[in-house]
Amino acid sequence: MVRFQDVSLRYGAGPEILDRVSLDLAPGSFHFVIGASGAGKSSLLKMMYLANRPTSGRISLFGRDVSSLSRHDAALLRRRIGVVFQDFRLLDHLSTLDNVALPLKVSGQRSDEIRKDVVELLTWVGLADHLDAKPATLSGGQQQRVAIARAVVSRPSLLLADEPTGNVDNRIAERLLYLFEELNKRGTTIVVATHNEALISRFNYPVIRLVRGEVRLEHAETLIRTSDMPARAPVDHGTRDTSLPVEGNPESAG
Amino acid sequence: MLLRKSVVPLNSDATGRFLPWLVAVMVYLAALALVSAMAMSKIVTRWDHGLSGQITVQLPVSESDLTEAEITNRREEVLTLLQQSPGVLSANHIGREETAALLEPWLGQTSGLSELPLPDLIAVEIDQLDPPSTASLTARLIEIVPGATIDDHQRWLGNLLNLARSIEIVAALVVLLVGLSAVIMVVFVTRMGLAVHYQIVELLHLIGAQDGYIAREFQTHSLKLGFFGGLVGVALAALTIFGITRLLGQADTALLPALSLRPLEWVILGALPFASALVAMVTARLTVLRTLSRIP
Numbered sequence: 409m410v411r412f413q414d415v416s417l418r419y420g421a422g423p424e425i426l427d428r429v430s431l432d433l434a435p436g437s438f439h440f441v442i443g444a445s446g447a448g449k450s451s452l453l454k455m456m457y458l459a460n461r462p463t464s465g466r467i468s469l470f471g472r473d474v475s476s477l478s479r480h481d482a483a484l485l486r487r488r489i490g491v492v493f494q495d496f497r498l499l500d501h502l503s504t505l506d507n508v509a510l511p512l513k514v515s516g517q518r519s520d521e522i523r524k525d526v527v528e529l530l531t532w533v534g535l536a537d538h539l540d541a542k543p544a545t546l547s548g549g550q551q552q553r554v555a556i557a558r559a560v561v562s563r564p565s566l567l568l569a570d571e572p573t574g575n576v577d578n579r580i581a582e583r584l585l586y587l588f589e590e591l592n593k594r595g596t597t598i599v600v601a602t603h604n605e606a607l608i609s610r611f612n613y614p615v616i617r618l619v620r621g622e623v624r625l626e627h628a629e630t631l632i633r634t635s636d637m638p639a640r641a642p643v644d645h646g647t648r649d650t651s652l653p654v655e656g657n658p659e660s661a662g
Numbered sequence: 663m664l665l666r667k668s669v670v671p672l673n674s675d676a677t678g679r680f681l682p683w684l685v686a687v688m689v690y691l692a693a694l695a696l697v698s699a700m701a702m703s704k705i706v707t708r709w710d711h712g713l714s715g716q717i718t719v720q721l722p723v724s725e726s727d728l729t730e731a732e733i734t735n736r737r738e739e740v741l742t743l744l745q746q747s748p749g750v751l752s753a754n755h756i757g758r759e760e761t762a763a764l765l766e767p768w769l770g771q772t773s774g775l776s777e778l779p780l781p782d783l784i785a786v787e788i789d790q791l792d793p794p795s796t797a798s799l800t801a802r803l804i805e806i807v808p809g810a811t812i813d814d815h816q817r818w819l820g821n822l823l824n825l826a827r828s829i830e831i832v833a834a835l836v837v838l839l840v841g842l843s844a845v846i847m848v849v850f851v852t853r854m855g856l857a858v859h860y861q862i863v864e865l866l867h868l869i870g871a872q873d874g875y876i877a878r879e880f881q882t883h884s885l886k887l888g889f890f891g892g893l894v895g896v897a898l899a900a901l902t903i904f905g906i907t908r909l910l911g912q913a914d915t916a917l918l919p920a921l922s923l924r925p926l927e928w929v930i931l932g933a934l935p936f937a938s939a940l941v942a943m944v945t946a947r948l949t950v951l952r953t954l955s956r957i958p
């Protein structure tokens with residue numbers, strides 16, 4: 409699914425941010441990327457979503473060498489990757505509905521076909537009452553859910569989340585990861601970059617640790633669930649195969 | 663409501679707001695340049711038609727001490743020669759009074775006119791399809807009347823044609839320069855829009871928008887601005903021409919028919935807003951595609 413071979417990255421004439429990194433993330437896998445601030449987590453993800461080209465080395469996604477992709481094919485490939493950006497990157501002048509619908513519109517789907525899906529998805533993430541709200545009028549946690557909804561609306565095969573728990577407290581962060589877990593169970597390959605090691609320790613997923621430009625693959629400690637965080641059974645929504653678990657509004661639920 | 667509006671909010675920022683007005687000024691200039699060129703070419707055609715079917719034969723009278731009878735004799739001989747020459751349709755003497763009348767606008771109704779040594783003039787109508795050679799005709803005339811000359815108006819017409827051609831070249835140059843400035847302006851405005859909305863452009867790119875999709879946002883906006891500016895410019899130009907026509911109409915001059923536009927010319931003027939819209943659209947598209955090609 410994601411394959412790095414001796415990938416190095418430096419910005420301009422700066423230092424080597426990543427130094428001959430090799431990775432092979434299997435389809436359907438779930439990985440955390442951790443490392444200190446400035447370790448290169450975002451940089452690694454940017455190469456995965458084709459925003460940056462490596463200085464040297466080979467990257468292949470979905471079995472295709474990305475350096476040989478045409479611009480057209482690269483765009484098609486990006487549509488199979490959902491990204492939750494560290495800073496959300498919602499469009500200020502668009503409503504929640506329009507923000508989430510954007511990936512579908514960009515891939516050429518008709519507005520009337522989009523609407524039903526988007527409303528459904530926004531209901532699942534607890535934003536049914538905020539369909540027409542502009543991002544500026546939403547709380548940080550709500551904006552984050554909009555960003556996540558936009559990342560998953562086109563049912564990507566690969567979901568990359570850069571510090572998706574940065575703006576919220578641990579409780580909500582944990583809920584968010586359950587949500588990703590749910591998507592992962594339905595076949596989505598997931599990579600979550602974070603520096604919240606305490607959070608990671610609650611999940612039993614492999615960890616890619618970035619230290620001085622090199623990667624170490626580790627396994628997280630055995631999953632520990634606290635009593636106030638019961639595991640919820642996924643609810644079937646019938647129409648969607650990559651649906652998010654219904655849990656109402658994560659903020660109000662806690 | 664869902665996503666009907668454009669993703670890049672170009673309408674709500676100030677980057678393109680002045681563009682239609684600049685386009686209007688440019689289209690206005692282009693339209694006036696075109697109309698001048700078209701009017702000039704019509705004037706030339708008209709004079710060309712009016713004059714090239716005619717030549718004028720001049721028989722000098724001043725340096726000779728001929729009697730009235732001798733002059734008449736000589737003239738009759740020339741008239742006969744002319745009428746028998748192939749390619750000549752008719753040859754008529756222009757009387758003294760007529761000649762004086764021709765000069766009147768320049769010299770005024772002076773009493774001294776009759777004392778001027780006016781040349782004997784013969785108006786000759788020639789077959790435009792098979793015109794006689796001016797040189798050989800002159801040679802034969804000189805045998806009868808030394809000093810006889812033929813004015814075929816070619817020098818006058820040639821000057822006029824040169825003037826018309828110069829005006830056409832200047833008009834073409836104006837249109838070219840105006841078009842070039844418009845292109846530069848649209849490039850500038852589009853780059854500004856790209857810079858202002860870079861976040862949005864980058865996001866669209868990252869969620870899988872093709873370059874053409876992003877370009878369309880900008881080119882549609884640019885097309886509207888270019889078309890609106892073009893409409894205003896042509897409307898102003900039409901008003902100007904109308905105004906000039908009215909002014910000239912009161913003065914009753916020969917320029918008037920040249921300024922009343924033929925259908926084809928109206929079509930050319932009417933096409934200007936479409937041309938400016940097209941230029942604006944294509945320029946914006948190429949500018950965006952070029953900028954995007956630098957994003958990996």
Ligand SMILES: Nc1ncnc2c1ncn2[C@@H]1O[C@H](COP(=O)(O)OP(=O)(O)OP(=O)(O)O)[C@@H](O)[C@H]1O
Nearest residue numbers: 419422425443444445446447448449450451452603
């Ligand atoms: N566009 C850029 N140009 C130059 N240097 C950059 C650029 N982006 C990142 N860097 C540098 O690369 C290094 C890694 O940055 P990166 O954003 O990948 O770190 P990170 O692990 O995501 O940090 P954080 O946890 O704070 O988000 C940093 O030293 C940063 O200064």
Ligand SMILES: [Mg+2]
Nearest residue numbers: 449450494570
């Ligand atoms: Mg980062």
